[in-house]
Amino acid sequence: MEKVSHYINEIKRNGYARITAGISTEDVSALLSKVREINNFSDKPCDGIPMLNQGHNMLYNLQNKDIMFIKKAFNNQVVNAILIHFLNDPWYKAIKQDSPNYIMRNMIARSGGNKFMPLHIDSMVPSKGSHPWLFQVAFMLEDSTRENGCTIVVPGSHLSDRYCSQEDVAKAIPIESKAGDIVVWDSRVFHGALQNSSNRTRWAFTTTYSCWWIKQMYDFRQTLPAEFISQLTDVELSILGFCSLQPIDEHDRIDIRGGYEVIRKCLDYKRVYSQSANPMPLRPNPLPL
Ligand SMILES: O=C(O)CCC(=O)C(=O)O
Numbered sequence: 001m002e003k004v005s006h007y008i009n010e011i012k013r014n015g016y017a018r019i020t021a022g023i024s025t026e027d028v029s030a031l032l033s034k035v036r037e038i039n040n041f042s043d044k045p046c047d048g049i050p051m052l053n054q055g056h057n058m059l060y061n062l063q064n065k066d067i068m069f070i071k072k073a074f075n076n077q078v079v080n081a082i083l084i085h086f087l088n089d090p091w092y093k094a095i096k097q098d099s100p101n102y103i104m105r106n107m108i109a110r111s112g113g114n115k116f117m118p119l120h121i122d123s124m125v126p127s128k129g130s131h132p133w134l135f136q137v138a139f140m141l142e143d144s145t146r147e148n149g150c151t152i153v154v155p156g157s158h159l160s161d162r163y164c165s166q167e168d169v170a171k172a173i174p175i176e177s178k179a180g181d182i183v184v185w186d187s188r189v190f191h192g193a194l195q196n197s198s199n200r201t202r203w204a205f206t207t208t209y210s211c212w213w214i215k216q217m218y219d220f221r222q223t224l225p226a227e228f229i230s231q232l233t234d235v236e237l238s239i240l241g242f243c244s245l246q247p248i249d250e251h252d253r254i255d256i257r258g259g260y261e262v263i264r265k266c267l268d269y270k271r272v273y274s275q276s277a278n279p280m281p282l283r284p285n286p287l288p289l
């Protein structure tokens with residue numbers, strides 16, 4: 001494995017990097033069996049699947065399914081160093097700068113499908129600044145080739161300051177990788193995935209991270225299983241966003257950039273709310289339509 005500075009320079013220049021053998025063989029097989037198990041279990045259907053994901057075999061919201069996903073994703077030293085470099089807010093004072101103040105947005109697994117995944121960006125808006133705000137980290141759980149639908153990327157496009165068009169595919173290159181590799185990309189980079197024209201799966205476990213000030217995909221405060229919370233460290237809970245959640249009101253907290261001491265308070269949401277000096281009832285019922 002190369003030094004962290006090597007991957008940082010690659011990402012600055014190309015918008016992505018591949019870390020060869022970034023995950024142990026044991027972790028790859030544990031994650032892959034869990035992904036397969038979840039895939040075989042028929043869950044409630046997902047609502048509003050985005051156009052990009054239609055026709056692709058995908059699993060969503062994995063941090064709620066098994067604590068192993070959180071533990072394995074958040075404790076890779078090389079990945080953490082890369083994310084601290086790109087996504088830590090240097091003006092965040094309540095957590096030491098050598099620890100994450102970035103947060104997790106989303107955790108999925110994807111095995112692709114028989115359709116090409118169009119070129120896109122996941123950063124919501126393009127920009128060519130030197131402060132990126134969203135990154136994706138894919139743990140490759142199986143070999144990923146042109147035949148089974150590997151990721152494609154347009155090198156350097158993270159600094160193009162525009163949305164991609166499908167004509168940019170002409171400049172895209174495939175990222176073939178082995179099970180155990182990690183592919184990290186700045187979400188501004190133009191990327192997509194080839195169609196899976198083989199009869200093999202191509203599972204990748206992908207976590208999206210962002211700066212602390214970007215909305216997370218789901219409401220982790222209300223949905224993360226309680227038994228997971230008791231097994232997570234302060235650093236893991238902070239990556240889940242529990243140091244920088246919205247305060248309930250001004251009596252709860254003024255500064256949104258909290259340290260580890262606000263984690264328990266954030267989790268005990270109803271108590272904080274009812275102890276507010278100006279308590280407003282939690283809305284008991286959904287709003288009428
Ligand atoms: O699975 C891939 O190769 C790319 C998927 C992707 O673009 C994404 O998850 O945002």
Ligand SMILES: [Fe+2]
Pocket residue numbers: 120121122191
């Ligand atoms: Fe994407």
